Amino acid sequence: MIERQQPFVLTMKALPVLQLLFLATLVATTQGSFEHDIADQIIHLLRPKSGVGGSQVGNISCLSWRLGVETHNIIDWTTIPAACEGYVGHYMLGDQYRKDSEVVTHEAYVYAEGLNLTNDGNNLWVFDIDETTLSNLPYYAEHGFGVEVYNSTAFTAWVLEGIAPALPESLKLYKKLLALGIKVAFITGREESQRNVTETNLKNVGYDTWETLVLKDSSYSGSTAVVYKSAERKKLEESGYRIIGNIGDQWSDIMGTNIGNRTFKLPDPMYYIS
Amino acid sequence: MIERQQPFVLTMKALPVLQLLFLATLVATTQGSFEHDIADQIIHLLRPKSGVGGSQVGNISCLSWRLGVETHNIIDWTTIPAACEGYVGHYMLGDQYRKDSEVVTHEAYVYAEGLNLTNDGNNLWVFDIDETTLSNLPYYAEHGFGVEVYNSTAFTAWVLEGIAPALPESLKLYKKLLALGIKVAFITGREESQRNVTETNLKNVGYDTWETLVLKDSSYSGSTAVVYKSAERKKLEESGYRIIGNIGDQWSDIMGTNIGNRTFKLPDPMYYIS
Numbered sequence: 001m002i003e004r005q006q007p008f009v010l011t012m013k014a015l016p017v018l019q020l021l022f023l024a025t026l027v028a029t030t031q032g033s034f035e036h037d038i039a040d041q042i043i044h045l046l047r048p049k050s051g052v053g054g055s056q057v058g059n060i061s062c063l064s065w066r067l068g069v070e071t072h073n074i075i076d077w078t079t080i081p082a083a084c085e086g087y088v089g090h091y092m093l094g095d096q097y098r099k100d101s102e103v104v105t106h107e108a109y110v111y112a113e114g115l116n117l118t119n120d121g122n123n124l125w126v127f128d129i130d131e132t133t134l135s136n137l138p139y140y141a142e143h144g145f146g147v148e149v150y151n152s153t154a155f156t157a158w159v160l161e162g163i164a165p166a167l168p169e170s171l172k173l174y175k176k177l178l179a180l181g182i183k184v185a186f187i188t189g190r191e192e193s194q195r196n197v198t199e200t201n202l203k204n205v206g207y208d209t210w211e212t213l214v215l216k217d218s219s220y221s222g223s224t225a226v227v228y229k230s231a232e233r234k235k236l237e238e239s240g241y242r243i244i245g246n247i248g249d250q251w252s253d254i255m256g257t258n259i260g261n262r263t264f265k266l267p268d269p270m271y272y273i274s
Numbered sequence: 275m276i277e278r279q280q281p282f283v284l285t286m287k288a289l290p291v292l293q294l295l296f297l298a299t300l301v302a303t304t305q306g307s308f309e310h311d312i313a314d315q316i317i318h319l320l321r322p323k324s325g326v327g328g329s330q331v332g333n334i335s336c337l338s339w340r341l342g343v344e345t346h347n348i349i350d351w352t353t354i355p356a357a358c359e360g361y362v363g364h365y366m367l368g369d370q371y372r373k374d375s376e377v378v379t380h381e382a383y384v385y386a387e388g389l390n391l392t393n394d395g396n397n398l399w400v401f402d403i404d405e406t407t408l409s410n411l412p413y414y415a416e417h418g419f420g421v422e423v424y425n426s427t428a429f430t431a432w433v434l435e436g437i438a439p440a441l442p443e444s445l446k447l448y449k450k451l452l453a454l455g456i457k458v459a460f461i462t463g464r465e466e467s468q469r470n471v472t473e474t475n476l477k478n479v480g481y482d483t484w485e486t487l488v489l490k491d492s493s494y495s496g497s498t499a500v501v502y503k504s505a506e507r508k509k510l511e512e513s514g515y516r517i518i519g520n521i522g523d524q525w526s527d528i529m530g531t532n533i534g535n536r537t538f539k540l541p542d543p544m545y546y547i548s
Contacts, residue, residue: 063370064377070345071539073378096337103338104347265345 062087066269072251077272080146088145088269092137098169100267104247105173108264112177112245119181124211124241126233126260127174128248129188131268134164134201146270159190162197166205170247170266174207182244183211187232187253189225189273190215212236224274230256336361340543346525351546354420362419362543366411372443374541378521379447382538386451386519393455398485398515400507400534401448402522403462405542408438408475420544433464436471440479444521444540448481456518457485461506461527463499463547464489486510498548504530 062084068074080088091097117123127133139158140146158164174184184207190198192215199213220228233243234257243260246253250273254263336358342348354362365371391397401407413432414420432438448458458481464472466489473487494502507517508531517534520527524547528537 061370061373061377064373067341067344067374067541068377068381070341071378073381073538096335099335099338100341103335103342104345107342107347264347267341 060084066091069269069272070265070267075251075272076274079149080269082147085144085147088147089141091269092145093141097267101167101169104264104266105169108173108245108247109176111262112180112182115244117181117244121183122240122242123182123244124185124236125177125182126185126187126236126243126246127170128250128253129186129190129198129202130164131249131270132167132247132253132266133170133174133186133207134205135167136164138163138165140270150271156194159194160197162201162204164201164205166207167266171206173247177245178209183241184209185212185214185236185241186210187214187229188216189228192217211241225250225252226256226274229253230258233258233260334358340365343543343546344539344541349525349546350548353423354543356421359418359421362421363415365543366419367415371541375441375443378538378540379443382447382519382521383450385536386454386456389518391455391518395457396514396516397456397518398459398510399451399456400459400461400510400517400520401444402524402527403460403464403472403476404438405523405544406441406521406527406540407444407448407460407481408479409441410438412437412439414544424545430468433468434471436475436478438475438479440481441540445480447521451519452483457515458483459486459488459510459515460484461488461503462490463502466491485515499524499526500530500548503527504532507532507534 060081060083062081065074065081065084066088069077112125130136136155136158139155143151143154177184186202186207188198195213195215198215202210202213214232216228220231229252233246237243237258243258245262245264246260247264247266248254249266249268251265252273254260254265334355334357336355339348339355339358340362343351386399404410410429410432413429417425417428451458460476460481462472469487469489472489476484476487488506490502494505503526507520511517511532517532519536519538520534521538521540522528523540523542525539526547528534528539
């Protein structure tokens with residue numbers, strides 16, 4: 001059904017198949033077995049008019065751009081460079097994204113395990129949700145991996161489907177932290193109105209327990225994620241929890257105040273939230 | 275003189291030639307023209323018994339390891355993974371290190387230029403020195419690119435030679451910041467006893483003016499770089515300067531207090547300073 005080297009405009013009929021392919025991959029694999037040639041085809045298919053950039057297109061080194069984003073040197077950007085769509089697509093669908101995530105969650109676990117915590121029930125680990133706990137890669141693969149301007153209507157529709165797969169590395173970390181007796185809090189930029197679908201989505205993919213799920217209340221409307229998340233972490237600490245770890249894909253998840261004893265930054269070259 | 279595919283134990287006689295090669299490259303090029311085949315030869319020559327690792331050796335993805343280091347997910351490490359020596363060597367001697375540095379300094383300049391500062395003489399930019407202002411790559415190329423445990427005697431001897439080249443991207447940023455009317459402060463972990471050789475080295479490679487050069491006083495002996503540099507930045511702010519920017523290759527250069535209005539992290543996969 002998917003022919004190589006023969007780009008065509010993707011029909012709506014084909015989308016569910018591709019989506020299943022993504023989902024199956026993210027859910028089933030533990031080490032990013034997605035083949036590059038399949039990724040090639042999908043990127044071609046989804047964005048037939050865009051050239052698949054290599055590691056460097058024109059004056060932009062997409063590798064350097066991605067490193068700049070991940071290190072918080074490049075900030076306040078709205079879309080990925082057009083020339084880097086193919087590069088980011090290959091990265092996200094290929095092994096490297098998974099390996100990069102694995103290194104982060106491995107470090108997080110080694111750190112947590114080494115703390116030798118007293119289990120008084122107050123040790124808390126904060127997880128962001130999108131691109132941390134759950135993956136919206138099926139959505140972004142259909143929207144140019146961040147090359148398109150954020151479309152809140154389309155993204156909300158995707159969220160409401162409630163079928164985002166787990167990021168496998170984060171799910172593994174989550175389970176291992178629980179086994180250490182650490183409690184989990186989710187703090188997400190998703191709105192309070194999306195509580196039910198988010199809870200169901202989380203449970204369906206394996207996140208079956210948590211201490212609290214904090215969604216963005218309308219009172220934070222207009223506030224940055226740094227402000228909102230700092231305030232909510234502060235509340236948690238004031239209620240007696242110790243935030244021993246904090247993981248997110250955005251720097252705004254792990255900056256500000258009450259960031260926790262140690263923070264971890266998962267890769268995300270697709271979008272930026274301040 | 276340097277034959278390919280024929281590793282041999284490097285004699286001391288050959289070292290100055292290689293060093294000149296490094297120096298010439300770092301000083302003369304602006305866009306990392308160091309050829310990979312030359313880098314291959316040098317890595318082989320300098321560490322004849324070590325295999326040149328590709329992007330992944332055994333269970334370690336050296337790409338993921340480097341990203342983990344640059345994003346501050348992997349901390350408190352003493353040496354690079356042995357399996358990544360070849361990878362780090364290629365990275366440091368190849369184009370990518372220079373491109374990655376260029377993206378950082380470019381962002382820094384775009385930020386500074388966009389500030390539209392009032393020139394009251396109090397705008398200050400803080401530069402770290404080693405692997406930021408000056409490059410010790412000639413030294414590290416002879417010491418396994420960080421695979422060897424830090425040898426303070428050998429490194430001090432190298433510093434005292436006073437021949438470290440400028441990191442070209444930082445020198446360019448430095449000149450452009452001065453042209454914007456921004457003053458420059460150097461804050462370095464080098465000791466006060468190395469003031470003269472450091473000043474001479476800086477001037478010889480093009481850093482010809484600065485507001486202050488802060489070296490680590492013996493009173494900070496035993497303190498981390500974060501503590502020492504935070505305290506010195508605080509002093510600068512208390513004396514009336516506004517730290518509008520701060521650039522270093524270590525996270526400890528840009529963490530702590532009084533970090534400045536915006537910080538920039540240059541790549542350095544060779545060593546870690548807390």
